[in-house]
Amino acid sequence: MMRGIKKTLFVKLILFTILSFVFIQKSGACSGYKITSGDKTILGSNEDAWRVTPHIWFEKGKGNGLYGAAFTGSRYDGANGYAPQSGMNEMGLAFERLASHHPVKENFANRKTISNPTKYLKDILHSCKSVEEVRAFISNYDHSYFIEDVFIYVDQSGKYLIVEPYTLTIGNEPTYVISNFCPSITLEQNANKLDRYRNGVAFLKNGFDTSLAYCTALSDKMHVCRKKIGDGTLLSSIWDLKNKTVNLYFYHDYKTTVQFNVSEELKKGDHSIAIETLFPHNAEFEKLRHFKTPKDSIAIGLFIVASAGFFLLTSIFFLIHYFRRKKTLKYAYIPLVLVPNGLFLFYYMIVLSGSVNVFYFPAPYKDPTNVFVSLTSYLPFLLLVLIFPFSVINYRLFKENSWSFLAKGLFTLNNLIYIILIGLFVHWRFYDVF
Numbered sequence: 001m002m003r004g005i006k007k008t009l010f011v012k013l014i015l016f017t018i019l020s021f022v023f024i025q026k027s028g029a030c031s032g033y034k035i036t037s038g039d040k041t042i043l044g045s046n047e048d049a050w051r052v053t054p055h056i057w058f059e060k061g062k063g064n065g066l067y068g069a070a071f072t073g074s075r076y077d078g079a080n081g082y083a084p085q086s087g088m089n090e091m092g093l094a095f096e097r098l099a100s101h102h103p104v105k106e107n108f109a110n111r112k113t114i115s116n117p118t119k120y121l122k123d124i125l126h127s128c129k130s131v132e133e134v135r136a137f138i139s140n141y142d143h144s145y146f147i148e149d150v151f152i153y154v155d156q157s158g159k160y161l162i163v164e165p166y167t168l169t170i171g172n173e174p175t176y177v178i179s180n181f182c183p184s185i186t187l188e189q190n191a192n193k194l195d196r197y198r199n200g201v202a203f204l205k206n207g208f209d210t211s212l213a214y215c216t217a218l219s220d221k222m223h224v225c226r227k228k229i230g231d232g233t234l235l236s237s238i239w240d241l242k243n244k245t246v247n248l249y250f251y252h253d254y255k256t257t258v259q260f261n262v263s264e265e266l267k268k269g270d271h272s273i274a275i276e277t278l279f280p281h282n283a284e285f286e287k288l289r290h291f292k293t294p295k296d297s298i299a300i301g302l303f304i305v306a307s308a309g310f311f312l313l314t315s316i317f318f319l320i321h322y323f324r325r326k327k328t329l330k331y332a333y334i335p336l337v338l339v340p341n342g343l344f345l346f347y348y349m350i351v352l353s354g355s356v357n358v359f360y361f362p363a364p365y366k367d368p369t370n371v372f373v374s375l376t377s378y379l380p381f382l383l384l385v386l387i388f389p390f391s392v393i394n395y396r397l398f399k400e401n402s403w404s405f406l407a408k409g410l411f412t413l414n415n416l417i418y419i420i421l422i423g424l425f426v427h428w429r430f431y432d433v434f
Contacts, residue, residue, distance in 0.1 A: 030097075031200065032045045035204075035215065041155075041158045047235045052276075057081065058262070058269075059126070059270050060266055060269060060270055074235070081118070082272075084122060085097050088262060089262075090244060092244060094154050098150050100181050101182070105165075114146075130155045130159070131161035143165065150182050151163035216238065225252050227362070231291075234250075243261075310414075315339045322339070331393055338411070364430075384422065
């Protein structure tokens with residue numbers, strides 16, 4: 001009885017782990033900058049994400065001493081609405097959130113926990129008007145919760161606050177460029193390995209101003225557009241902290257902009273706008289919309305999870321099947337191929353359920369931190385080699401009736417899954433290596 005319960009719990013744990021990989025999607029690379037010249041400060045934000053739901057929304061301050069604010073974001077967070085990626089309040093305090101990495105250290109003791117990150121980020125803009133106030137607000141919380149993020153807050157004075165998982169740093173340089181790293185633990189030579197950061201720093205060295213034309217050119221210089229399907233920067237926002245305006249540029253097209261006056265929009269009350277509806281048709285964005293992966297298609301995600309379970313279980317089945325019947329089993333070499341191949345594919349399904357990078361970066365995908373993930377990029381070619389001889393043998397098995405019904409059924413289902421996977425690999429352009 002206990003053994004059966006343990007097996008059930010084990011299977012549930014595997015499914016939960018894989019499903020967590022499938023349906024949790026982190027933002028990709030981002031970049032930003034702040035420029036102060038005279039009495040004018042600009043915060044520029046490039047959100048580089050693979051989501052297709054960018055929004056801008058406006059929230060009035062609800063209560064005494066609370067400020068109205070505008071936010072942009074593309075990740076839907078249920079009852080909380082969209083999670084803010086950048087924003088500005090009516091006092092000219094603006095911010096941007098960027099993905100980063102920081103080694104885990106001990107959490108802050110005796111501080112409030114962050115139980116609702118979306119509300120927490122909104123509350124900062126609703127409550128604060130300067131970076132000093134933001135620092136005081138955040139210091140009440142265990143902000144190491146955002147272990148995979150770095151934030152920049154900028155106020156009208158030109159001061160900026162860098163919020164890392166374990167440090168809060170205020171600066172007052174006229175220009176500042178930020179990307180996907182924590183400045184306190186990153187050497188400049190390592191930061192310069194990021195093209196978008198290096199390009200921004202180099203652009204500013206030639207002189208700077210706060211005109212919309214200059215900031216648009218800088219955002220353009222720092223944007224991302226990958227060759228595979230033209231994906232990259234989803235939304236560029238240029239926040240004018242003096243005039244309380246924001247200029248939006250959709251899907252790295254810097255020829256067309258839409259401007260909002262935050263104060264005027266707040267007079268209309270709380271409202272949200274899908275950014276795509278504000279701009280002309282964008283062919284590259286349509287490619288992104290139709291480029292389905294396990295992260296944005298429940299059907300594909302569940303198929304990948306089911307395939308992982310199938311490959312693991314059939315590897316065990318054919319291993320047992322071989323040793324029980326190896327003396328009389330026709331085509332005995334087939335199980336010997338299915339067992340390791342099934343285990344390789346089980347691991348590959350987990351890879352496909354993990355980082356979304358594998359779908360958007362050039363094939364064969366090379367993971368800079370894991371050679372085994374890089375090697376799995378060649379498995380689609382192995383399936384191409386195997387599918388024809390496997391199909392021929394599959395046909396013969398049904399004519400000769402030399403395998404058990406269960407073994408034939410599993411082998412047939414295995415080949416059907418191979419065919420579906422090959423179709424998905426074509427869709428994801430995993431064979432585009434030349």
